[in-house]
Amino acid sequence: MNLEEELGRLLNDDRLDVRARPDATEVVVTGARRVRRRRTAVVGAVTAVALVASGWGVTALGGSLSLPSVDPAVLPTTTITTMTSTGGVTAAPPPHTVVETVTVSVTKEQARPNVGYGAVKFGMTEQEVTATGLVTRAPGGECAAFTWTSDPGIANAVLVGRGRGVVRIELPATGTTSKGIGVGSTLERVKAEYPTGQQAYGGGSYDVVMPGDVAWKYVFALDAERVVGIRMQRLGADCAQQGEQR
Structure with missing residues (x-):
């Protein structure tokens, strides 16, 4: 039997069949x-x-x-604390900064009173009074004295006190107050214009303390109930030895 016949026999052998499960x-x-x-x-x-x-x-x-919701306003954070030490000694935090507050008080210079006769005002210095060109320097005593250039017959017409400036102004013969009172006006008219005044020195003057922030008064010198002279005078002036300073 040759090889082909042997292979054919084996392939046809029922014992070699593999049966599949149902x-x-x-x-x-x-x-x-x-x-x-x-x-x-x-x-x-x-x-x-x-x-x-x-x-x-x-x-x-x-x-x-x-996943669980997370509040956007509260986010988890992790804090890591480190400490540096040298030679077993913990480094101390830096000292607080010291802030020094210095208070500076600034004193505002008081405004000069705008009270006077013409360009000559209370509080002016000797140099400022001279610069007006309305006065001439005269011999003085405790206070610097000036006369009116236009009326030099009035002695001590303008007096300048030490540290106070102009403290007294006597009007020239042609001068008048803001209410028109001048030399020759009657006492009756003066009282009508300035009813708060008072007669002083036995009727020799009529004094009127003027209202406002500037402490000063009018002194109307009288003779036979008529005005013979008008002074503008700071209260408490220190030039009493230079003419009448009441």
Whole structure:
């Protein structure tokens, strides 16, 4: 018997037949489905872990998976405290900065009173009075004295006290007050214009303390109830030795 005949006999031998199970197809399909489900479960679990780590909600395998909400106004923080020591001694924190407050008091210079006769005002210095060109320097005593250039017959017409400036102004013969009172006016008219005044020195003058921030008064010198001279005088002036300074 040759080789071909031997092979043919073996192939036709019924003992070598492999018979398939009746449910072979179903078993194979079931096994394939089982493998597929296992792979799907593994992939879903990995995906869920990745999404949880990134803060997203996921839906997997018949259920809902979501992350807890985070209040945007309260974020978790981690504080790391370090301490440096040298030779077993802990370094001390830097000292506080000392801030020194210096208070400076600024005194505002008082405004000069705008009270006087013409360009000559109370409080002016000797130089300022001279600069007006209305007066001439005269011999003085405790206070610097000036006469009117236009009426030099009135002695001590303008007096300048030490540290106080002009303290007295006697009007020239042609001068008048703001209410028109001048040399020759009657006492009756003076009282009508300045009713708050008082007669002084036995009726030799009529004094009127003027209102306002400047402490001064009018002194109307009288003779037979007529005005013979008018002075503007600061109260408490220190030039009493230079003419009448009441």
